[in-house]
Amino acid sequence: IITSPFGICPRELENTFPIQSYDVAVTGSWSQDEIDESGKLLEKYVKGKNVIANVHGGYEEVCRQYLDECTYTCKDGRPTSPDSIYNLRMELKEHKRNNRRDKVLNELKSIATYQFGKEGSKLIPDDVKTKGRYHRKIISNGKQLALLNQDTGLYRLNLAGGEILKDLNINVVNIDFDLETNTVFAPGIRKADHNIIPNDEVVVVKDDEVVGVGKAILTGREMEQCTNGIGVKIKHRVKNN
Numbered sequence: 001i002i003t004s005p006f007g008i009c010p011r012e013l014e015n016t017f018p019i020q021s022y023d024v025a026v027t028g029s030w031s032q033d034e035i036d037e038s039g040k041l042l043e044k045y046v047k048g049k050n051v052i053a054n055v056h057g058g059y060e061e062v063c064r065q066y067l068d069e070c071t072y073t074c075k076d077g078r079p080t081s082p083d084s085i086y087n088l089r090m091e092l093k094e095h096k097r098n099n100r101r102d103k104v105l106n107e108l109k110s111i112a113t114y115q116f117g118k119e120g121s122k123l124i125p126d127d128v129k130t131k132g133r134y135h136r137k138i139i140s141n142g143k144q145l146a147l148l149n150q151d152t153g154l155y156r157l158n159l160a161g162g163e164i165l166k167d168l169n170i171n172v173v174n175i176d177f178d179l180e181t182n183t184v185f186a187p188g189i190r191k192a193d194h195n196i197i198p199n200d201e202v203v204v205v206k207d208d209e210v211v212g213v214g215k216a217i218l219t220g221r222e223m224e225q226c227t228n229g230i231g232v233k234i235k236h237r238v239k240n241n
Contacts, residue, residue: 001043002041002062005022006018006019006022008041008045009044010110012106012107012110012111013110013111013114013153015150015153016111016114016115016153017152017153017154017171019153019154020137020153025095025132028057029058030058032058034058035058035061035062035065038058038059038062039065039066039103042063043067044137046054046067048068048069050069050070050071051063051067051069051070051071052070052073052085052088052091052095053067053070053071053072053073053074054072054073054074054079054085054087054088055072055074055079056074056077056078057077060072071091073088073091077088081181102136102225104130105124105126105128108124108130108138108148109121109124111155112124112146112155113151115154115155115201116165116170116171117170119170120165120168120170122168123146123155123161123164123165123168124138124145127140127141128140128145135147135150136148136150138155139160140160142181143160144158144161145160145164146161147160153198154201155201156201156235157201157208157213157214157235157236158213158236159212159213159238160214161213162203162210162213163210165203166205166210166219169193170192170193170203170204171195171196171200171202171203171216172192172203172205173189173191173192173196173202173203173204173205173216173223173232174189174191174192175188175189175190175204175205175206175211176190176206177206178206178235178240179206179211179212179234179238180235182214182233182235182237183230183232183233183234184204184212184230184231184232184234185228185229185230185231186218186222186226186227186228186229186230186231187226187227187228188231188234189224189231189232191224192219192220192221192231194220195220196216196220196223197216197219197220198217198218198219199216200215200216201213201214201215201216202215202216202232204232204234204237210238211237211238212232212234212235212236212237212238213234213235213236213237214232214233214234214235214236215233215235216231216232217229217230217231217232217233218230218231
């Protein structure tokens, strides 16, 4: 998806925040600057691959000016007309399509990469299963790793998912006290990943053991430097016997 103000948005991320919240009225009239900007993004993304374009107007101009290998299926300037849809369907039949399982797995891994960085896709094993029609539970080997929250399109960690991120050293917050409540105050934080920003999902660790997962209130640097205030709000923690 190419849109303003985000540029190229992979289809598998269209339900994630803030992309899912983008809603700006448009006129349908494209300036040459808009065509050039979108064309450069598309050209870089496609990288010489063949493209099927069921488009008209500004989108068609982008394709014709910036793509060398492009098959056009739109008839009479109406991408949703019966003829255009038929042409698109016939053209797609000539190309191999990913099966549903691979498509879902790619979507889940892409969201993890977007949320947790390049290594974040490792949160989602290849044997992962999902349960739920709205919020989706992410399950592997009988353990829930996370919940895919459809309100934000992002993951909320469970303890098993926290173990994976801890091993990857992603969004880790180290504390020096026994976690007995659902609040981690900044003075008790010994070290925190400097990539953490407020509202990130984080893993709370004590003595190299995951003791909780939750949402960051402060940045990682602020957690280390502040002498008061809440650093992390815990969602799941290991209960002490």
